[in-house]
Amino acid sequence: MGYESLKHIAKLGGLDVPRAILDIVEPIKDNDEAVRKFGIDFATEQCREILESGVTYGLHFYTLNREVASLTILKKLGLWSPEPQKLLPWKPTANVSRFHEDVRPIFWSSRPKSYVARTSEWEEFPNGRWGNSSAATFGDVSEHHLFYMRSKTSKEQRLNMWGRQLVGEEDVWKVFYNFITDTPDEESGAKVTRIPWNEEELAAETMLIASELADLNRRGVLTINSQPSANGEPSTHPELGWGNPGGYIYQKAYLEFFVSAERAMILKQIIHKYEPRVNYHIINFNGDEDFTNCDHLEPIAVTWGVFPGKEIVQPTVVDPIAFKFWKDEAYGLWEEYWGSLYPENSVSRRVIDHMVHNYYLVNLVDNSFPEPSILWTVCNEMLEVEDSMKKQKRLKQARKNPSGDEYGRWPGKVGRKFEEREMEKASEDSDDSPPKAVAVEGQ
Amino acid sequence: MGYESLKHIAKLGGLDVPRAILDIVEPIKDNDEAVRKFGIDFATEQCREILESGVTYGLHFYTLNREVASLTILKKLGLWSPEPQKLLPWKPTANVSRFHEDVRPIFWSSRPKSYVARTSEWEEFPNGRWGNSSAATFGDVSEHHLFYMRSKTSKEQRLNMWGRQLVGEEDVWKVFYNFITDTPDEESGAKVTRIPWNEEELAAETMLIASELADLNRRGVLTINSQPSANGEPSTHPELGWGNPGGYIYQKAYLEFFVSAERAMILKQIIHKYEPRVNYHIINFNGDEDFTNCDHLEPIAVTWGVFPGKEIVQPTVVDPIAFKFWKDEAYGLWEEYWGSLYPENSVSRRVIDHMVHNYYLVNLVDNSFPEPSILWTVCNEMLEVEDSMKKQKRLKQARKNPSGDEYGRWPGKVGRKFEEREMEKASEDSDDSPPKAVAVEGQ
Numbered sequence: 001m002g003y004e005s006l007k008h009i010a011k012l013g014g015l016d017v018p019r020a021i022l023d024i025v026e027p028i029k030d031n032d033e034a035v036r037k038f039g040i041d042f043a044t045e046q047c048r049e050i051l052e053s054g055v056t057y058g059l060h061f062y063t064l065n066r067e068v069a070s071l072t073i074l075k076k077l078g079l080w081s082p083e084p085q086k087l088l089p090w091k092p093t094a095n096v097s098r099f100h101e102d103v104r105p106i107f108w109s110s111r112p113k114s115y116v117a118r119t120s121e122w123e124e125f126p127n128g129r130w131g132n133s134s135a136a137t138f139g140d141v142s143e144h145h146l147f148y149m150r151s152k153t154s155k156e157q158r159l160n161m162w163g164r165q166l167v168g169e170e171d172v173w174k175v176f177y178n179f180i181t182d183t184p185d186e187e188s189g190a191k192v193t194r195i196p197w198n199e200e201e202l203a204a205e206t207m208l209i210a211s212e213l214a215d216l217n218r219r220g221v222l223t224i225n226s227q228p229s230a231n232g233e234p235s236t237h238p239e240l241g242w243g244n245p246g247g248y249i250y251q252k253a254y255l256e257f258f259v260s261a262e263r264a265m266i267l268k269q270i271i272h273k274y275e276p277r278v279n280y281h282i283i284n285f286n287g288d289e290d291f292t293n294c295d296h297l298e299p300i301a302v303t304w305g306v307f308p309g310k311e312i313v314q315p316t317v318v319d320p321i322a323f324k325f326w327k328d329e330a331y332g333l334w335e336e337y338w339g340s341l342y343p344e345n346s347v348s349r350r351v352i353d354h355m356v357h358n359y360y361l362v363n364l365v366d367n368s369f370p371e372p373s374i375l376w377t378v379c380n381e382m383l384e385v386e387d388s389m390k391k392q393k394r395l396k397q398a399r400k401n402p403s404g405d406e407y408g409r410w411p412g413k414v415g416r417k418f419e420e421r422e423m424e425k426a427s428e429d430s431d432d433s434p435p436k437a438v439a440v441e442g443q
Numbered sequence: 444m445g446y447e448s449l450k451h452i453a454k455l456g457g458l459d460v461p462r463a464i465l466d467i468v469e470p471i472k473d474n475d476e477a478v479r480k481f482g483i484d485f486a487t488e489q490c491r492e493i494l495e496s497g498v499t500y501g502l503h504f505y506t507l508n509r510e511v512a513s514l515t516i517l518k519k520l521g522l523w524s525p526e527p528q529k530l531l532p533w534k535p536t537a538n539v540s541r542f543h544e545d546v547r548p549i550f551w552s553s554r555p556k557s558y559v560a561r562t563s564e565w566e567e568f569p570n571g572r573w574g575n576s577s578a579a580t581f582g583d584v585s586e587h588h589l590f591y592m593r594s595k596t597s598k599e600q601r602l603n604m605w606g607r608q609l610v611g612e613e614d615v616w617k618v619f620y621n622f623i624t625d626t627p628d629e630e631s632g633a634k635v636t637r638i639p640w641n642e643e644e645l646a647a648e649t650m651l652i653a654s655e656l657a658d659l660n661r662r663g664v665l666t667i668n669s670q671p672s673a674n675g676e677p678s679t680h681p682e683l684g685w686g687n688p689g690g691y692i693y694q695k696a697y698l699e700f701f702v703s704a705e706r707a708m709i710l711k712q713i714i715h716k717y718e719p720r721v722n723y724h725i726i727n728f729n730g731d732e733d734f735t736n737c738d739h740l741e742p743i744a745v746t747w748g749v750f751p752g753k754e755i756v757q758p759t760v761v762d763p764i765a766f767k768f769w770k771d772e773a774y775g776l777w778e779e780y781w782g783s784l785y786p787e788n789s790v791s792r793r794v795i796d797h798m799v800h801n802y803y804l805v806n807l808v809d810n811s812f813p814e815p816s817i818l819w820t821v822c823n824e825m826l827e828v829e830d831s832m833k834k835q836k837r838l839k840q841a842r843k844n845p846s847g848d849e850y851g852r853w854p855g856k857v858g859r860k861f862e863e864r865e866m867e868k869a870s871e872d873s874d875d876s877p878p879k880a881v882a883v884e885g886q
Contacts, residue, residue: 052712054734078715129571129754231675232813246719248813250749269495272521276689276751291497294752301754306693308719308810309737311572311744312755367689367751370675 003029040069044076088315089242089303101125105319106254106302107326110198110225114329130299130317138325141332153194159341160190166351169220176217180210196337197224197330204239212376221379224330225256227302231370235305247307253366253373254302254318264360267382274378279365281323285331285356294320300365318365327361446472483512487519531758532685532746544568548762549697549745550769553641553668557772573742573760581768584775596637602784603633609791612663615798619660623653639780640667640773647682655819664822667773668699670745672812678748690750696809696816697745697761707803710825717821722808724766728774728799737763743808761808770804
């Protein structure tokens with residue numbers, strides 16, 4: 001405020017401006033900038049004395065609609081901290097009953113509305129840590145419910161994105177690949193802006209690992225959730241940051257995907273080499289195949305933060321019990337969002353049915369968060385072991401039937417018709433099972 | 444087991460050793476070492492096949508009192524992990540009711556028996572995190588109780604360690620200094636193997652910061668508890684490690700000390716420069732002076748660990764409410780353990796009384812655990828500001844009284860008699876109070 005306003009306000013308020021202040025201000029009264037600067041410096045000193053007196057812990061500013069001076073004073077006092085970009089890695093709801101909620105399972109991180117709906121009956125929400133969720137019940141996710149939860153993407157839009165006609169698994173793989181890489185479909189030119197497991201766009205942090213994800217999806221490891229590792233990043237980090245400034249953010253690398261039963265079984269065999277560094281859950285559609293090396297009750301914290309003056313905040317976990325609830329939803333989304341686009345008994349519909357009944361849902365956690373993620377290595381080994389097993393099988397067949405053209409029997413994967421694959425698979429199944437243990441150890 | 448034992452056992456058990464095995468073993472039957480090696484390799488392969496079959500999760504070994512072979516097999520399978528050196532940074536009790544306890548306030552870390560006694564009435568113990576302890580009540584620590592809790596150190600031993608005759612604060616400082624540095628007393632030659640706030644020897648981790656601690660104690664910052672910072676050390680670290688192998692250990696630097704009221708007030712003034720990096724509590728004997736920049740309820744985790752397959756474990760906290768209970772105990776120990784050694788009204792007794800009534804209890808947490816601890820800098824600034832304030836006061840006095848010999852009035856600290864100091868202090872008190880704010884800003 002300039003000199004004239006100062007005099008005016010003092011008069012209005014019936015204030016006597018102390019002589020000492022007038023002595024300083026009067027010589028500079030024609031320089032508004034200098035008067036303002038003096039005012040701010042003087043007020044800052046006053047505030048500091050008041051705070052240091054120990055008599056009070058608070059200050060009350062009347063800004064008179066000019067907040068700049070007050071803000072400057074607060075900054076000089078070190079009392080102004082910018083708002084955190086986001087309070088938690090996921091967006092809290094406005095619902096009062098969820099006020100203290102600060103932990104969620106990672107599975108719904110791309111479907112928060114579904115999570116909120118399915119836990120809306122809870123009376124208490126986990127706070128500080130997830131703990132043991134053995135008593136937690138997740139609301140049922142009926143087909144109607146799933147339908148209701150659909151985003152406003154129309155059937156037409158979904159057909160454009162996910163394909164009007166699917167002839168094999170590889171057509172599905174391509175949709176996942178195009179989603180991760182933002183690639184338009186060769187024929188329709190449509191971009192895949194979402195897949196059934198994402199309510200929203202890809203998270204910014206997913207972009208940090210997009211090329212690794214693209215490579216896996218291209219080869220049929222169909223990722224639906226993931227996060228990169230983080231080792232003490234500042235809480236103001238543009239992609240990974242959350243919470244107040246001055247904190248440190250940590251993440252364990254996480255990867256969740258659908259993969260063929262054969263590959264899931266190979267994964268289960270090779271993964272012991274990576275223990276205890278890697279934790280896994282492998283489950284199928286109806287849950288009768290269900291493997292894990294985790295405790296059956298205890299969750300794993302996969303995102304946590306260390307802040308001044310607080311206990312550790314651990315807002316995201318991999319929870320073994322919640323995973324089973326999520327599994328039903330994840331498989332349901334195949335059929336409700338995608339399969340239902342096609343007529344019953346059509347080839348396209350049968351492709352999606354095939355995915356549901358022959359693909360396993362897998363999640364992987366890399367516990368060595370300060371190291372580069374080993375989950376890519378694990379998945380690559382799974383794919384390489386499959387390749388070498390197939391090669392062995394072909395050699396064996398070639399020996400049985402020396403007139404056969406070995407190379408002719410092995411067309412490139414992408415582009416083969418679904419029926420061809422099915423036929424090939426039927427003939428493979430009649431073989432002796434491959435010498436798995438040997439193949440694994442050969443790695 | 445050699446070839447003969449194998450044949451013997453097979454006969455006793457009515458077993459048929461398969462031909463395939465005999466074919467391998469018979470040619471090497473005179474080489475016990477080779478037979479044993481084959482047995483271990485063969486059994487390891489069998490075990491691996493069994494485990495990989497997915498049919499079972501367990502193995503049962505009959506060791507027949509020769510555990511070496513079984514151990515070797517387990518190691519080859521990667522299933523053998525050495526016992527963790529300790530489960531938690533502090534020693535859990537054998538008491539069943541405390542089975543799930545895994546968080547404690549740091550204040551009692553050198554007096555675990557006292558903590559266990561004072562919380563023996565609790566029906567539940569904090570698990571996973573400390574949470575908000577506003578409802579927690581700590582059992583009373585009556586004088587009788589304190590007396591009972593005394594270690595078996597006799598009065599004679601304590602007099603040898605802590606001094607038969609104290610003439611000033613500096614004599615007390617020296618006891619702390621000798622304790623940290625393991626220095627024998629110049630006169631009695633006795634070593635200070637403990638001080639009243641330590642039930643046990645100094646922790647191994649204290650040695651990591653012993654020289655910094657020694658320097659502070661020499662200058663009258665009387666440390667009674669501390670820990671260095673740690674940034675993702677392996678859980679097998681010899682000094683800082685705890686919990687299962689494969690984990691990462693973190694600590695925020697912590698420092699707790701008694702210091703003169705004058706210095707405590709300087710500390711309170713300068714510490715705002717270090718916010719929010721440093722959290723503090725400053726309290727006096729009867730609690731009517733009580734300052735903090737922490738939340739009044741929420742604890743700070745100062746030790747935590749990240750392990751495969753688990754939520755974050757945070758076994759040590761600085762809790763604002765527990766600190767007030769600890770404060771009474773910490774001041775009680777001065778009198779009960781130390782002051783009581785001397786006759787009432789003796790100078791020695793008055794020195795200890797002086798410590799109780801004029802020294803404040805302070806704790807400091809450095810939240811920036813990846814950086815080198817800033818707490819040494821904070822304490823050094825406190826001491827330097829005090830020095831410069833004293834220098835200013837002397838200059839002022841010299842100006843008032845130009846005939847006085849300024850240098851003559853400032854004898855070295857150590858060695859001055861308590862009465863001299865008291866007299867000097869009385870004369871200082873009659874002065875104008877020093878221009879604190881200016882002195883602080885001069886830093």
